[in-house]
Structure formats: C-alpha cells, structure tokens
Amino acid sequence: MTDTVQHPGVVLSGKTRIPVRNLWVLMLYASRLYQTQEGLRSSDIEDNPDELINLVAEVLVTAVERRLNRSLGRDYQERHAVLSRVRGRIDTLTTESRALLAQGRIACRFDELTVDNLRNRLVVTALDAAARNVQMIELVRLAQALIATLAQYGVSRRPLGRRAVATVTVGRNDQEDAEAVDAAKLMLEMAIATESAGSRTVRDPDRDAATVRRLYEQAVRGFYQAVLPPEWRVANGETHRRWPISEATPGLPGILPVMRTDIELETMGRRIIVETKFANALKPGQYGDLRLARNHLFQLYAYVQSQHELDELAASSEGVLLYPTVGQHIDESATIQGHRYRFLTVDLTGSTRDIRETLLSVPRNAH
Numbered sequence: 295m296t297d298t299v300q301h302p303g304v305v306l307s308g309k310t311r312i313p314v315r316n317l318w319v320l321m322l323y324a325s326r327l328y329q330t331q332e333g334l335r336s337s338d339i340e341d342n343p344d345e346l347i348n349l350v351a352e353v354l355v356t357a358v359e360r361r362l363n364r365s366l367g368r369d370y371q372e373r374h375a376v377l378s379r380v381r382g383r384i385d386t387l388t389t390e391s392r393a394l395l396a397q398g399r400i401a402c403r404f405d406e407l408t409v410d411n412l413r414n415r416l417v418v419t420a421l422d423a424a425a426r427n428v429q430m431i432e433l434v435r436l437a438q439a440l441i442a443t444l445a446q447y448g449v450s451r452r453p454l455g456r457r458a459v460a461t462v463t464v465g466r467n468d469q470e471d472a473e474a475v476d477a478a479k480l481m482l483e484m485a486i487a488t489e490s491a492g493s494r495t496v497r498d499p500d501r502d503a504a505t506v507r508r509l510y511e512q513a514v515r516g517f518y519q520a521v522l523p524p525e526w527r528v529a530n531g532e533t534h535r536r537w538p539i540s541e542a543t544p545g546l547p548g549i550l551p552v553m554r555t556d557i558e559l560e561t562m563g564r565r566i567i568v569e570t571k572f573a574n575a576l577k578p579g580q581y582g583d584l585r586l587a588r589n590h591l592f593q594l595y596a597y598v599q600s601q602h603e604l605d606e607l608a609a610s611s612e613g614v615l616l617y618p619t620v621g622q623h624i625d626e627s628a629t630i631q632g633h634r635y636r637f638l639t640v641d642l643t644g645s646t647r648d649i650r651e652t653l654l655s656v657p658r659n660a661h
Contacts, residue, residue, distance in 0.1 A: 316649070319346065320340035320509050322339070325479070327473075328520050334353070337349060351437065351481060352433060354420055357474040369408065369412075371408050372404070374402075376400075376401050377402050382405065385401035410448055416454055417478050419459070421441050421477030422451075424439070427489070433650070462477065506571035510570055511556050515530070528557065556569050563607070563610075566614060567592050567613050567616070574619075575639050622641045638656070
C-alpha cells in the first residue's frame with residue numbers, strides 16, 4: 295500500500311463554501327499549465343479530484359528533472375561588492391565613505407550571470423510546498439531531493455512571496471523553463487488554498503470571496519480556452535463593447551461607462567456573451583419572493599441588446615448569466631427581443647465531472 299500524507303478535508307469559507315479540492319479544479323482551469331498540457335486535460339481528474347495536487351506535483355517534479363538534465367536557466371542580476379579591482383561601475387559613495395582606496399579595494403556595481411534568479415527560486419518554493427502538501431510519500435522525497443540539488447547548483451532556498459511570484463514571467467528565450475514555472479505557480483496556488491483553509495487564524499471572508507470571484511471568472515474562461523475545439527474563439531476578458539451612440543454631445547463619450555464583457559465565445563454564426571457572477575443567483579424581491587438580480591440582468595441585457603446592429607453576429611448573439619450555487623439549481627432561458635438569454639448555476643460543491651458538464655452545456659445549448 296502506498297504511503298500517503300493526508301491533507302485537511304476542509305472548505306474555503308466566504309459567502310459560498312467550496313471544497314478545497316474543487317477550488318483546486320478552478321485553479322487548474324485558470325492556469326496556463328492546463329492550456330498547454332494535453333495530459334492534464336485528458337487525465338481522470340473528474341473522477342479523482344483529490345489526486346489533483348499529486349498530479350500537479352508530479353508534473354512539477356518531472357519538469358524540474360528534465361530541466362536539470364539540460365541546464366538551469368540563468369539571468370543577469372546586479373550585484374554590489376567590494377573588490378580588489380574595478381568591475382562594472384564604481385560605487386563612488388561607498389568607496390569614499392568607507393575609505394576603501396586606502397585599503398586597496400573599491401566598491402563596484404556589476405551584472406553577474408547567475409542561476410539564483412526568480413524563476414529558479416520560484417521552483418524551489420513550489421517544490422517545498424509540494425513536499426509539505428502532497429499525499430504520496432515518494433513525491434515528497436523526490437521534491438526534497440530536487441531542492442537539495444538546486445541548492446548545490448547555487449539556487450537560494452529563501453522562499454518567494456506572493457508578490458514576487460506574480461512577477462515571474464517566461465519570455466521567448468526562456469521557453470525551456472515554461473513547464474516548470476507554470477507547474478510551480480499552480481502548485482503554490484493550490485498549497486496556499488490548502489494551508490489557508492486549514493489555518494486557525496482569523497480570516498477575512500470578504501477578501502476570500504473577492505479572490506475566489508476573480509478565480510471563478512478566470513477558471514471558466516480558461517476551461518473554454520482549453521477544451522473548446524479550434525473553430526471556437528474565446529475572448530480573453532478584455533473585450534470592450536462600444537455604445538451605438540449618435541448625435542452625442544461632446545462630453546458624453548468621456549463619461550459613458552465602459553462595457554467590458556467577462557467572456558465571449560464565438561464560432562461560425564454564433565456569439566455567446568457569458569457573465570460570471572460569484573453571487574447568489576436569486577435575490578429577495580419587493581414582496582419577499584426570489585428574483586434574478588436586477589443589476590445583473592440589466593447589465594447583460596445592455597451588453598447584448600446595445601450591439602444588435604453593429605455586426606452580423608451581434609444581431610443574433612446570446613447572453614448567459616453563470617452563477618455558482620449550493621443547493622437550488624437554476625437553468626432557465628427565454629428569447630427577449632430576438633436574443634436568447636440563459637440563467638444557469640454551476641454547483642461548485644458537486645463533482646468535477648458535473649462542473650465540467652455544466653460549463654460545456656453553454657456552447658452545446660442550441661440558440
């Protein structure tokens with residue numbers, strides 16, 4: 295029997311409670327790793343979401359091993375040092391203030407090629423997180439061994455903070471690092487969710503909800519980008535729709551609100567505007583009865599109807615409000631002024647397979 299380390303069976307708490315394993319799935323869908331690794335998309339995570347953190351750790355370990363078989367990525371970094379000869383630029387202030395010339399030394403600033411860069415430190419930080427959080431003892435040992443190997447190469451074991459992690463990018467000349475970096479970023483997000491949800495410290499539900507709200511939108515978009523066939527185009531969330539105004543006064547364009555859609559799915563003869571709302575789908579109405587949120591409905595209506603005459607696809611575009619839910623499921627639709635609208639919930643506490651099927655029902659649903 296395989297030795298395992300148990301992770302806490304807890305949920306992320308905000309206005310909506312989501313099992314950590316399903317939060318991992320959202321993180322997977324939102325990640326660049328999912329977009330680029332066909333093996334992840336064809337894996338059986340729908341049946342075994344609890345194994346997801348092990349799967350990502352395995353991708354990370356394999357990517358780092360492959361990288362070590364070639365050579366570690368190096369970057370130039372500025373160093374300050376007191377030397378016996380000039381190298382790079384002289385640090386005049388330090389040299390004078392410390393009277394270094396009298397000692398036959400000089401303070402210099404220079405660029406040095408080093409493996410102790412942000413990308414490699416990110417990998418070490420992620421390997422450490424994997425060693426603390428994965429369930430398979432063999433993966434823990436491999437991660438710890440790779441940390442020791444990277445330290446021997448000269449990579450610092452000082453962990454990167456979240457802000458530093460966010461700044462790590464992979465340029466055109468660094469593509470050999472891409473798989474390890476993508477896996478490292480996903481591993482850290484998953485580890486933070488696990489450790490944070492298991493913490494006994496006081497947490498901020500509003501901050502947690504805001505984080506998951508952004509993740510929810512990114513996950514839905516990332517899922518469609520990864521799984522829809524090539525004939526579908528998935529907008530990246532920066533699509534700005536213009537108001538069809540005419541005879542406007544000079545100051546009006548400058549004060550009109552920007553229409554920025556969350557997600558747009560487009561294929562031959564079809565456009566679907568998907569608005570993700572991390573909120574309750576139904577709100578109490580004037581008389582206590584439950585109704586769709588007025589502002590959400592009016593926002594989607596404006597996005598769809600205002601574009602009606604701008605291009606051929608806009609004339610028949612569809613709108614979808616996609617909510618998370620715990621409990622009551624909603625899947626209702628209607629045609630309003632020639633456009634199909636759908637109001638749908640996805641149960642983030644359900645199985646990964648059910649989450650996937652709900653998301654896929656949006657482009658599958660005939661307009």
